[in-house]
Amino acid sequence: xxxxxxxxxxxxxxxxxxxxxxxxxxxxxxxxxxxxxxxxxxxxxxxxxxxxxxxxxxxxxxxxxxxxxxxxxxxxxxxxxxxxxxxxxxxxxxxxxxxxxxxxxxxxxxxxxxxxxxxxxxxxxxxxxxxxxxxxxxxxxxxxxxxxxxxxxxxxxxxxxxxxxxxxxxxxxxxxxxxxxxxxxxxxxxxxxxxxxxxxxxxxxxxxxxxxxxxxxxxxxxxxxxxxxxxxxxxxxxxxxxxxxxxxxxxxxxxxxxxxxxxxxxxxxxxxxxxxxxxxxxxxxxxxxx
Amino acid sequence: xxxxxxxxxxxxxxxxxxxxxxxxxxxxxxxxxxxxxxxxxxxxxxxxxxxxxxxxxxxxxxxxxxxxxxxxxxxxxxxxxxxxxxxxxxxxxxxxxxxxxxxxxxxxxxxxxxxxxxxxxxxxxxxxxxxxxxxxxxxxxxxxxxxxxxxxxxxxxxxxxxxxxxxxxxxxxxxxxxxxxxxxxxxxxxxxxxxxxxxxxxxxxxxxxxxxxxxxxxxxxxxxxxxxxxxxxxxxxxxxxxxxxxxxxxxxxxxxxxxxxxxxxxxxxxxxxxxxxxxxxxxxxxxxxxxxxxxxxxxxxxxxxxxxxxxxxxxxxxxxxxxxxxxxxxxxxxxxx
Numbered sequence: 001x002x003x004x005x006x007x008x009x010x011x012x013x014x015x016x017x018x019x020x021x022x023x024x025x026x027x028x029x030x031x032x033x034x035x036x037x038x039x040x041x042x043x044x045x046x047x048x049x050x051x052x053x054x055x056x057x058x059x060x061x062x063x064x065x066x067x068x069x070x071x072x073x074x075x076x077x078x079x080x081x082x083x084x085x086x087x088x089x090x091x092x093x094x095x096x097x098x099x100x101x102x103x104x105x106x107x108x109x110x111x112x113x114x115x116x117x118x119x120x121x122x123x124x125x126x127x128x129x130x131x132x133x134x135x136x137x138x139x140x141x142x143x144x145x146x147x148x149x150x151x152x153x154x155x156x157x158x159x160x161x162x163x164x165x166x167x168x169x170x171x172x173x174x175x176x177x178x179x180x181x182x183x184x185x186x187x188x189x190x191x192x193x194x195x196x197x198x199x200x201x202x203x204x205x206x207x208x209x210x211x212x213x214x215x216x217x218x219x220x221x222x223x224x225x226x227x228x229x230x231x232x233x234x235x236x237x238x239x240x241x242x243x244x245x246x247x248x249x250x251x252x253x254x255x256x257x258x259x260x261x262x263x264x265x266x267x268x269x270x271x272x273x274x275x276x277x278x279x280x281x282x283x284x285x286x287x288x289x290x
Numbered sequence: 291x292x293x294x295x296x297x298x299x300x301x302x303x304x305x306x307x308x309x310x311x312x313x314x315x316x317x318x319x320x321x322x323x324x325x326x327x328x329x330x331x332x333x334x335x336x337x338x339x340x341x342x343x344x345x346x347x348x349x350x351x352x353x354x355x356x357x358x359x360x361x362x363x364x365x366x367x368x369x370x371x372x373x374x375x376x377x378x379x380x381x382x383x384x385x386x387x388x389x390x391x392x393x394x395x396x397x398x399x400x401x402x403x404x405x406x407x408x409x410x411x412x413x414x415x416x417x418x419x420x421x422x423x424x425x426x427x428x429x430x431x432x433x434x435x436x437x438x439x440x441x442x443x444x445x446x447x448x449x450x451x452x453x454x455x456x457x458x459x460x461x462x463x464x465x466x467x468x469x470x471x472x473x474x475x476x477x478x479x480x481x482x483x484x485x486x487x488x489x490x491x492x493x494x495x496x497x498x499x500x501x502x503x504x505x506x507x508x509x510x511x512x513x514x515x516x517x518x519x520x521x522x523x524x525x526x527x528x529x530x531x532x533x534x535x536x537x538x539x540x541x542x543x544x545x546x547x548x549x550x551x552x553x554x555x556x557x558x559x560x561x562x563x564x565x566x567x568x569x570x571x572x573x574x575x576x577x578x579x580x581x582x583x584x585x586x587x588x589x590x591x592x593x594x595x596x597x598x599x600x601x602x603x604x605x606x607x608x609x610x611x612x613x614x615x616x617x618x619x620x621x622x623x624x625x626x627x
Contacts, residue, residue, distance in 0.1 A: 033425060037424070039424070039425050039428065087608065087612065090612060091611070096371050096424065097365065097371050097571070098611045098615065100371055100373070100428065100563070101563065101564075101567055101607050101610070101611050102607065102608055102611045102612075104560055104563070104564075104604075104607060105603075105604040105605065105606070105607030105608040105611070106604065106608065107604070108560075108600040108601070108603055108604030108607070109600070109601050109604035109605055109608070110604075111597075111600050111601075111604075112597055112598050112599075112600040112601030112604065113601060115597045115598075116597075116598070116601075120597070220597075224556060224557075227432070227556070228429070228432050228433060228436050231425065231428070231429035231432065232429060232433070234425065234429075235425060235426040235429045235430075239425070265444065266444075267440055267443075267444060268436075268440060269437065269440055269441075269444075272433045272436060272437045272440070273437070275429075275430075275433055276418055276430065276433060276434075279418075279421075279422060279426060279430060280418055280421070283421050283422045283426065284422075284426070285426070
């Protein structure tokens with residue numbers, strides 16, 4: 001009995017850590033999708049870049065963990081501003097196929113460019129000393145870094161929720177997601193709003209990519225390999241909300257970890273089946289609006 | 291994406307001025323064969339004579355044209371954007387491959403079995419996937435392909451898993467034409483199958499059913515309003531397209547005598563889209579232009595730098611979307627006007 005309990009606690013813990021990474025990466029995609037309806041398959045590229053910038057700042061230049069992570073998020077957000085202004089902007093409200101092709105093209109280009117700069121091998125991720133090892137929580141001990149991930153994730157969820165519900169900026173985002181034309185009519189500069197939201201989402205993805213570098217290994221094919229995870233979180237959660245992706249990320253993170261632990265021969269099979277089942281039941285996702 | 295001019299309601303052929311009548315005539319005569327349509331077939335036969343040492347590559351190009359053509363049916367005509375077309379390609383390939391590796395190497399029945407299995411997967415997955423639209427649909431097509439990829443990976447006792455399926459033995463076609471190492475038989479085999487499938491696809495596209503698909507792509511609400519069975523029609527074309535994709539996969543499996551996990555992955559689905567986009571979507575002939583260009587370029591470049599090939603192909607996709615919508619055939623159209 002205590003063995004089973006220990007397994008459940010362990011699955012819940014590691015699943016939650018994975019869920020936090022999935023959430024940080026996907027939430028920006030959900031909000032930008034909900035606002036502009038832009039199918040951005042290249043969102044994972046920003047998470048990958050965050051991971052690369054952070055790990056190389058740490059290993060090559062000896063920058064401490066926290067400043068390296070912050071620098072990675074800011075640099076990626078700024079980079080995404082350029083891409084948005086130059087390329088994405090042209091295709092808003094356009095053909096879905098064009099958006100898919102443009103962002104797939106960006107994935108392929110980033111794959112080759114990253115291989116050129118960093119080589120094909122995964123980037124090593126060494127947590128700083130104060131985050132390595134185990135922490136005793138009284139009833140049992142957990143890996144410190146994973147506990148830190150969960151704390152960080154919880155803090156970001158709270159901050160995002162407060163930001164969206166309680167600030168002027170968040171209010172305008174909600175207005176634009178609910179009804180883009182009406183938001184424009186009442187004088188919200190949706191174009192600029194979208195650019196900032198996009199940069200924020202990319203910065204969060206970079207944060208998730210950097211924080212989760214030991215869970216989702218930083219390799220050149222990162223954006224392609226993990227694309228299905230990010231899309232599942234966004235689609236299951238429902239577009240344009242920040243609560244939906246959170247529930248979806250927890251659901252996917254915990255079940256994926258659980259089934260890989262309990263039935264390794266089935267691998268990731270179960271979450272794909274679960275995804276199809278959920279979308280059969282609710283085609284617009286758990287929190288999607290009709 | 292709309293490539294064909296539509297006639298405005300209220301303009302009847304008799305009352306219309308000459309220009310409009312010409313448009314109506316062109317519209318009504320679109321299904322007739324034009325001389326230019328013989329060009330791909332003449333070129334394919336000429337290529338056989340001119341490049342005898344490249345026939346194995348040529349056979350692969352012909353099979354990939356069929357794959358891209360099948361993607362064109364759902365993408366260009368029905369407007370279903372999919373990232374999982376490799377699911378059907380891989381199903382067809384594994385079906386033909388597993389049959390040939392287990393003592394049934396007859397190619398024609400193997401091909402038909404591959405097509406039938408792929409159609410079945412298309413039908414069943416279509417029932418689920420086609421209920422949604424946009425990003426969710428995209429994600430579900432990807433999930434179906436990933437699911438099959440995972441299945442092929444785990445069932446390594448049947449599929450060979452990561453190493454690929456070994457030991458295929460394909461018998462001569464009709465007991466007469468052995469698959470030779472120069473790829474002559476393979477080339478003609480692929481060419482004939484491609485021709486038959488192209489004929490089928492052309493008939494489908496120009497039938498009333500095909501026209502209603504274009505209607506669904508252009509304006510779903512109106513098609514619902516006039517009582518067209520939108521869901522069923524999308525499912526039917528999805529299944530037909532899956533069968534053609536399965537045929538293409540089976541062709542490659544039989545002619546190269548190998549099936550691997552790469553038959554089912556996202557790169558496979560993505561590359562079909564790219565090849566189609568380079569040629570032009572929704573034209574039936576985009577595949578015939580895009581696939582040879584892509585595959586010959588890949589054959590040349592990837593020998594030098596396989597990884598950096600992806601950079602150029604990615605750049606090409608971005609440039610096509612930003613500057614050359616409609617691909618090469620679209621550019622030709624614009625120059626002619």
